Amino acid sequence: MLGIYQLMEVIMKRRNVIWVALLLVTMTVAVQSSDTFDRFFVSKTMRVDYFHTGTKTSEIFSLDQVYEEPIWAGSKVNLIDTLNLGKYLVKVFDVQTNQLIYSRGFCSIFGEWQTTTEAAQGVYRTFHESVLFPFPKRSVQVVIAVRDNQMHFQNKFSTVIDPNSRFVNREKHDHGYKVYQVFNHGPCEKKVDLLILGDGYTAAEMEKFRRDVQHYVGVMFDTS
Template sequence: MKKYLVLALCLLMVIIGHAQNYTEYFADKTLRIDYIFTGNAARQNVCLDELSVLPSWAGRRHHLAELPLQGNGQIIMKDLESGKTIYTTSFSSLFQEWLETDEAKAVTKGFENTFLLPYPLHPVEIEITLLSPRKEVRTHLTHTVRPDDILIHQKGTAHITPHKYLLKNGGTDKCIDVAILAEGYTPAEMNVFYQNAEIACESLFSHEPFKSMKDRFNIVAVASPSDDTGVSVPRLGEWKHTAFSSHFSTFYSDRYLTTRRVKSIHDALAGIPYEHIIILANTEEYGGGGIYNAYTLTTAHHPMFRPVVVHEFGHSFGGLADEYFYDDDVMT
């Protein structure tokens, strides 16, 4: 019941709007920000990697200055001139999960992270903060974005990945846009991918609150091609060349399937309206992973595919019991 209420609240924040006028501060475009989270258990840093602009905005247009959920990180955008908060969002990250592992006590690593914000009409100040599991500030970065900066990379106007809509109920301003991507499907296997994406779509809308709010969603299947069939399974010595370089055994947990190549995910989606991401892995191995406001990754050919894809989407969409590393099992 609690999970149902949390998911319903997320949906209502998108669907029901009031207060701040979107067009007062933002254009109908997306500001994509790529960061690198670096460090170890003792010290962390956030580095700005790249700024991009996408042709349209598929995120929420209401409750803009309200934090949707409490993740393990947050982003605050302020109008540079007035200092007014005009947009906030929260997230969790694979980097923050990794910080809780023994490896993080001995090694320094860097993780890609990408976030989508509405494109500002005027210069803004953006602060990104990483929090500990106890909600203490680990580190933060503040930087300025000027919308007329000529070095903001324009993406999504050409070379758009082939895709088709499985469910289309309205424009991006009225619906929640979910993209389902192919991982480990060769070009010759895309018909299989589209079939698997249909199953994922059917599974999602067989559960509440998605079932009752099906008419508030758009679902698009994106045929991101891989050179090899399947995904990497390190414990079996199998390494594949795939669209997003996903692999099992994340943090040495056999069933934990993730990718650190987050920029490649968003590059594959450039030019396609999206807010939430589901990645289907072309394998019979059991496993998956879901990270709040990042992505869901699950295997498409295991008998448990249907319930697992819904379970993992609950993590990425609604932040339900964000996954952290445990010695015995991360599939919470």
């Protein structure tokens, strides 16, 4: 029979083997996800604008415009959403292989409006909304699904988008706002971007705004 110390040594060795195996699996998944991104996407953003119309019990999606934006600030590894959150789910399929290459759950202003008395009375309203995903290298099918009463996602909207189409708006927009970096903890695809807006500050109060931002950021990150 094994002594207590020999038994502990065996347990520790097995535990180390398990940790190494888990590490190798994690590294393999990360490499595969990175390969998936490079295979299907470039590091830009495709923004799909659409109109969302309906009442409490009905909704219709209609395509407005597709845009190419210069930077993809999301993860290049976690491309498929596994959290099962949100009332809506956007799914992106590679047309050539029919492979799901991106998905993300989300909520929308229209979904909030559906809870109002006006919506329950059958009044139709239209909201302008957008979904974002990495810019594809070739044609994709974009699907938006909605949860039913059993909380299952049902496809409600689908369209095929050719990233090389002349109908994709590639115009560069200069918003005219001054932006400055408070701090940088790493590349945007591996971090969460926070934007602080100076609503309520006048042009003459920009120095005060910057001081307030530094104070706010300090409080936010120094508080655990």
